Amino acid sequence: MRQILLLAILLVANTVCAAARTIQYNNDPSPKEQYIIGLLDLALEKSGSGMVMQANPEVWQESRIIQHVERGEFDVYWGAASTDNEAKMRAIRIPLTKGLLGYRLFIVKPDQQHRFTDINTLSQLKQLSAGQGRFWGDTQVLQHAGIPTETAIKYQSLFHMLEGERFDYFPRAVHEPWAEVEAYPELNLTVESHVLLTYPLAMYFYVNKQDDELAVALEAGLEQAISDGSFDAYFYGHPMIRDSLAKANIDKRTVIRIDNPYLPDTTPLERKELWLDLAALRQY
DSSP, rough: HHHHHHHHHHHHHHHHTOOOOOEEEEEOHHHHHHHHHHHHHHHHHHOOOOEEEEEOOSOOOOHHHHHHTTTTSSSOOEEOOHHHHHHSSSEEEETTTGGGGGGGEEEEGGGGGGGTTOOOOOHHHTTEEEEEEOOOOHHHHHHTHHHHOEEEESHHHHHHHHHHSSSBEEEEETHHHHHHHHHHSSSEEEEEESEEOOOOEEEEEOOTOOOOOHHHHHHHHHHHHHHHTTTHHHHSSHHHHHHHHHHHHHSEEEEOOOOTTTSSSOOOTGGGGGGGOOHHHOOO
């Protein structure tokens, strides 16, 4: 049945997108953003739409991208699955990092590692405070679990706040912390070695609610990539993902799970092929 649906989506995509279209995207140079940009390229290629990518001449902040996509003045945004994002934009409900966004390691100060080594439960973790972006969707997830949080509006500020001991740890997705620590060599920071915090979380492509053309193309391309194996080949073969999973030592970490009551009901949790599981991570 899914193969028939995929064929129908591809046929619609090829019909709707007969004329080539340029898709403007935010060309952030960070490794985690470049991973998503590569996946966007793969999705457009697999869609058969003929659409081509064009980098925005400047790097925009997340709030600005959302505003412009919502108004139909920018083509595509990628961000966490949330009811707020889905109220503003149209979600392509295929997790772009296979749920890896919800597997969290901590950036800490090296001399604070001893405070985490004996943590084995959520109640113990609650004795320490996390740093988060004030408007990030998963900030609410941590707060709902009773984890103390300190927030900042600017992402960059959080690294300096951690170094200044305004909070104890900065939770980051498994594929994020090493590149981020390297990006701030002047700060005395490292990746904590004992704890893995997990909760269900997805990252999606979003487009304007009226942009059927691009929505159909992205869904068709991603479904085709999943079907033919190129999605997983790209994910597991990407240097950032491969190297991060190797460094993370998942099998040696204490896993602490919390709920995500803010995940939209539309999240395709039943499609197991779209998600990582802990057993798969533990092989690295």
